[in-house]
Amino acid sequence: KAGVTQTPRYLIKTRGQQVTLSCSPISGHRSVSWYQQTPGQGLQFLFEYFSETQRNKGNFPGRFSGRQFSNSRSEMNVSTLELGDSALYLCASSATGQAVSGANVLTFGAGSRLTVL
């Protein structure tokens, strides 16, 4: 089956702009989570969604937001971009919350690499 799809794969923005990243989970997965990866801070949890509800949120400013749609697809938005937002943004999906074996094993997408100039 198809994996986790993230778009766009690469993008360049300037400070002050906003960006929206998209994630399509594995078919049947209802949980989607987002992570930010930078050389300095490593992999950090942003937020997770299940059935259109935010289940958990990491320690990021309010400029970072997300949502999940009824088809489980998710988007995250970063407003008023700063240089420090340059990172690889990884989306993952799982069957967490669903009564299936192998739940809470995350399958990651290839990421969206954001460069802020």
Add this chain to the structure above:
Amino acid sequence: AQKVTQAQTEISVVEKEDVTLDCVYETRDTTYYLFWYKQPPSGELVFLIRRNSFDEQNEISGRYSWNFQKSTSSFNFTITASQVVDSAVYFCALSEGYNTDKLIFGTGTRLQVFP
């Protein structure tokens, strides 16, 4: 607070050598899960193994093996007879409970296997 420590930043070996990647974790919970992920140069994190806190059995999968010891809060990963294709960054991660996708990652260990 939860924490995962991977003290080895980078390891270089020659093909066919065995290599062990260390992972030490901290958590106050009794129910938790430990994971190992591999990140090749393409960037996509690839799941390798999941272990829950109640299962201390070691596991072997081909050339890969994992040693989970609650007494030392460690979950080490050994690659036997390493190959060039094993070159990647390996992450150890911790989650609390079963109903969350929030993982606390270690800083990763970059493994370079030379021919």
